[in-house]
Amino acid sequence: MKFSCEKAVLQAAVTVAGRVVAPKSSILALEGVLVEAEDGLLRVSGYNLETGIVTQAEADVRETGAVVLSARLLGEILRRMPDDVVSVTAGADCSVRIECGPTSFDIKGSSDEDFPDLPCVSDGSSLTITEGNLRSMIGQTIFAVSDNESRPIHTGALFETDGKELTMVAVDGYRLALRREELLGQEREGSLSFVVPGAALNEVEKICADRDEPVTITEGDRHVTFEIGGTLLVARRLEGEFLNYRQTIPRSNVIVLEAEAADLQRSIDRASLMINEKLKSPLRCRFGDGELSITSKTAIGSAFDVCPITGDGKGLEIGFNNRFLMDAVKAAPAGRVRLELNTATSPCLVLPLVGERENFLYMVLPVRLRAGE
Secondary structure (H helix, E strand, C coil): CEEEEEHHHHHHHHHHHHCCCCCCCCCHHHHEEEEEEECCEEEEEEECCCEEEEEEEECEEEECEEEEEEHHHHHHHHHHCCCCEEEEEECCCCEEEEEECCEEEEEECECHHHCCCCCCCCCCEEEEEEHHHHHHHHHCCHHHCCCCCCCHHHHEEEEEECCCEEEEEEECCCEEEEEEEECCCCCCCCCEEEEEEHHHHHHHHHHCCCCCCEEEEEECCCEEEEEECCEEEEEECECCCCCCHHHHCCCCCCEEEEEEHHHHHHHHHHHHHHCCCCCCCCEEEEEEEEEEEEEEEECCEEEEEEEEEEEEEEEEEEEECHHHHHHHHHHCCCCEEEEEECCCCCCEEEEECCCCCCCEEEEECCECCCCCC
16 A cells, blocks of 8 residues: 555544544554555544544555554654655555655554444435534533433434434433424435434534535434545444433423523622532522522532523522533523523523524423522
């Protein structure tokens, strides 16, 4: 194998594919990236048996071939090389020479036959959405994905479509985040429902750019793929029964309030100064007529702040986890939010006030308040 390409191009491909490479594995090849060169194209693949990434770039290919190289070592070599054209030559014994200007490295690779085949999803149902919309959908729900392995199905996000829109839902037992966007192209027949691991979605978000280019999502029997430009990500689907979120979200709420998102963030932030990982305490939120008072109290002191709101909360007092409440307000894609409440033991809904279409919803469960908190 022999090819050459710009250092920045090769480095970007190795960085993208290397994101899913296992730092340590009983299968040595999984600690590396598979580099393939043929027909003027360079393909770089990383795989950890759960998630795989294949990305391609143009290159001057003089001899076709493939070799597996240490992802860590190759990345470090490229990072230190001058910004110029990089030439890579691999021999039959998997010895590899990497040259760039006066700099050269000789390293040992391994056979491409040692690299496991990535799953192929070619005959499944597909849907298409823009990169920018998919990126924002993941960013506004991923924080609510559970990290509790006792319920593996909730360590991912639910993808659901009715043929017109794509809905993403993430839950972790304490909160729920929902995001909805229209699909590209003509309306597809039938519905789809599958769960994608949170770790894979983190990588999809990093690959996506804030642009209107299409992303094709294909659902297979056991895997799902995301085709983003010249990059393909494949992930194992999570199996199990996802929470019936429609029955969980209360919509007949008697208290409806509005607030400026920035004001609410500042108040939560100030009251949270007394709370840390060692000193945990809920925020005591009292919803009055035209104002929300937020109090926190721990062993190091207490804090009090007032946020202006529109509406009358009838003196309702609720305790909230400060981080969960802050995540909701930060994620809401609008300068002003609507808060819907019922009782001190009922969930609170946070919705952005933007347009007539409801494409984001966040639900957070209250925390029981004790006397003196």
